[in-house]
Amino acid sequence: MPDKKNAAACSRENPNNAVAETHLYNEPYSENIVVDLVNAWKAIVSRTPLYPDEFFQYSLYMSDSLGALRGLPTTRHESCNFHSYTLPEPSKAKVSVVISFHNEARSMLLRTIVSLIRRTPEEYLHELIVVDDRSLDATLLDDLERWLGRVFATRSRLGLIFLRNLERRGLIWSRNRGAIVASGHYILFLDSHCEVNEGWLEPLLERLALNPRLAVSPVLDPIDPETLSYRKGNAMLKGGFDWSLHFHWLKRRLTSKERPEAPYKSPSFSGGVLMISREWFLKLNSFNPNLKIWGGESIELAIKLWLCGGQIEIVPCSRIGHIFRRFHAFEFPPERDFTEHASSQRSFAQSTYLHNSKIIAESWLDEYKNMFYALKPAAKGIPLNDTTIEELHQFRREKQCHRFHWYLWNVSPELRFNLEELAATGTLQNEDRCLHARNQKDSQTGRQLILTSCYSKDITQWSLFRVTGQLSTQRELCLGVGFGRILSLGPCGQNETLRQSQQWVRTGTQLMHAATHLCLDNPIKDQLELNSCRSHAVSQSFQFALEMERQT
Ligand code: UD2
Ligand code: MN
Numbered sequence: 001m002p003d004k005k006n007a008a009a010c011s012r013e014n015p016n017n018a019v020a021e022t023h024l025y026n027e028p029y030s031e032n033i034v035v036d037l038v039n040a041w042k043a044i045v046s047r048t049p050l051y052p053d054e055f056f057q058y059s060l061y062m063s064d065s066l067g068a069l070r071g072l073p074t075t076r077h078e079s080c081n082f083h084s085y086t087l088p089e090p091s092k093a094k095v096s097v098v099i100s101f102h103n104e105a106r107s108m109l110l111r112t113i114v115s116l117i118r119r120t121p122e123e124y125l126h127e128l129i130v131v132d133d134r135s136l137d138a139t140l141l142d143d144l145e146r147w148l149g150r151v152f153a154t155r156s157r158l159g160l161i162f163l164r165n166l167e168r169r170g171l172i173w174s175r176n177r178g179a180i181v182a183s184g185h186y187i188l189f190l191d192s193h194c195e196v197n198e199g200w201l202e203p204l205l206e207r208l209a210l211n212p213r214l215a216v217s218p219v220l221d222p223i224d225p226e227t228l229s230y231r232k233g234n235a236m237l238k239g240g241f242d243w244s245l246h247f248h249w250l251k252r253r254l255t256s257k258e259r260p261e262a263p264y265k266s267p268s269f270s271g272g273v274l275m276i277s278r279e280w281f282l283k284l285n286s287f288n289p290n291l292k293i294w295g296g297e298s299i300e301l302a303i304k305l306w307l308c309g310g311q312i313e314i315v316p317c318s319r320i321g322h323i324f325r326r327f328h329a330f331e332f333p334p335e336r337d338f339t340e341h342a343s344s345q346r347s348f349a350q351s352t353y354l355h356n357s358k359i360i361a362e363s364w365l366d367e368y369k370n371m372f373y374a375l376k377p378a379a380k381g382i383p384l385n386d387t388t389i390e391e392l393h394q395f396r397r398e399k400q401c402h403r404f405h406w407y408l409w410n411v412s413p414e415l416r417f418n419l420e421e422l423a424a425t426g427t428l429q430n431e432d433r434c435l436h437a438r439n440q441k442d443s444q445t446g447r448q449l450i451l452t453s454c455y456s457k458d459i460t461q462w463s464l465f466r467v468t469g470q471l472s473t474q475r476e477l478c479l480g481v482g483f484g485r486i487l488s489l490g491p492c493g494q495n496e497t498l499r500q501s502q503q504w505v506r507t508g509t510q511l512m513h514a515a516t517h518l519c520l521d522n523p524i525k526d527q528l529e530l531n532s533c534r535s536h537a538v539s540q541s542f543q544f545a546l547e548m549e550r551q552t
Contacts (some may be wrong), residue, residue, distance in 0.1 A: 426545025
């Protein structure tokens with residue numbers, strides 16, 4: 001996503017030194033330290049190598065302009081400021097912060113670190129462990145080491161550990177490496193483009209001190225990648241995932257007594273920014289080390305926690321800003337296994353994600369893994385090491401973890417409802433082609449429907465709902481019949497009229513439109529039509545990847 005407005009982003013001059021300086025004056029530091037900070041900031045940022053605008057997937061120009069620290073709006077509920085937090089003794093609650101980064105802008109990483117050091121009570125912040133996952137900017141870590149050591153020399157209690165991977169190992173491996181060397185009681189995992197807000201630690205620490213098997217997340221406040229403006233994150237959402245093991249936000253329903261700002265249970269983390277007791281994290285075998293590079297590790301940890309005696313809470317009084325980028329800012333390194341087995345249409349990013357999801361499905365989902373394979377058939381072809389899975393099952397037995405079924409009933413009823421609601425799901429195949437809803441913003445919705453190779457990238461996964469008879473894509477677009485008996489794809493209707501136009505009846509392998517009694521048909525190659533139903537017509541036979549037994 002090249003950012004044309006900020007064409008100056010390639011200039012290595014700090015574009016607005018004046019701004020950088022003013023942002024530091026509010027800090028209760030002696031004048032010498034402020035001067036040191038400003039000078040060091042300028043020096044370190046001016047050594048940023050030249051990269052094209054899209055390299056970071058956020059505006060480098062804006063990041064360089066903002067300085068080492070800026071004031072942030074208070075985004076948490078007012079009452080959080082007045083609550084008196086019951087905190088453990090600092091000597092029993094030392095916090096290690098682990099940040100792994102790959103190709104982060106210097107100014108961004110610095111702001112992450114400075115916000116953390118400045119907004120964390122000194123007596124609790126035990127150490128900062130920064131892992132450079134083989135970034136192209138090879139001198140960044142050394143500069144950082146020199147700079148932090150000098151500017152924060154007065155913080156004698158703060159341990160600073162800098163680790164560099166000799167080869168790119170990915171976020172998951174790097175975070176685990178950080179956790180192994182950490183010596184605090186708690187670990188906070190943080191992305192390298194964050195800004196912690198005032199008072200972020202106390203609400204998390206209070207909860208962790210009550211329950212050593214808990215893991216907590218703050219509410220993440222979104223920072224806009226183009227303007228870097230800091231907005232208020234939504235505290236009415238829980239973290240969850242669907243059957244293809246993709247993360248999803250779930251709406252939180254408050255009971256009559258519940259306050260929105262109180263900590264709440266969540267089936268999964270709201271992301272990878274989380275805090276947990278180091279001992280408990282290591283007992284859980286850390287992030288699954290067989291997961292590669294990026295993706296899935298927080299879902300895996302969430303399932304592992306819940307099934308093996310832990311819990312997850314989101315704590316709205318704790319706020320941390322994070323830049324949510326639309327696209328990956330980094331390449332996924334080629335994997336030999338994937339080159340040999342991957343379809344030519346799949347990128348290494350997709351293969352890595354499929355690989356990681358398959359490990360989760362095979363390790364934790366028990367019989368429900370069939371749901372995953374129905375939605376992600378390409379995962380079947382991804383090779384896995386059998387011992388990897390066997391080790392995990394051994395771990396489950398040793399720790400007497402619950403089966404996945406327990407999670408559906410006790411932690412994520414949303415996932416269970418999703419299963420119970422479905423009559424069939426997955427790709428929808430007619431002969432050797434699959435029905436695909438092509439993403440075409442400017443066309444009429446009806447034209448988005450095509451029949452294409454079932455192995456196409458991102459082929460549509462359909463869900464046929466038992467009660468409503470609606471046939472929906474994962475983006476909640478439903479197949480309906482409009483005026484003139486034209487097939488169309490539109491938002492799934494909540495009202496009765498729309499619902500009727502979107503209702504289908506499964507008869508054998510046919511899909512009959514309930515109101516018109518016409519059937520889905522593919523009479524001319526790859527053209528979806530609605531015609532009179534003819535039993536045994538091959539062109540009207542549509543198979544889902546997974547058909548649940550009908551109970552109605
Ligand atoms: C989310 C999580 C992230 C992690 C990821 C899935 C939040 C705020 N972020 O993605 O924590 O759980 O999902 O794995 O919820 N990095 C490396 N080596 C790599 C790739 C990335 O060190 O090979 C670093 C990267 O510089 C960043 C962190 O890992 O600091 C997370 O990567 P991201 O920001 O691209 O991931 P994000 O926020 O989309
Ligand atoms: Mn991130």
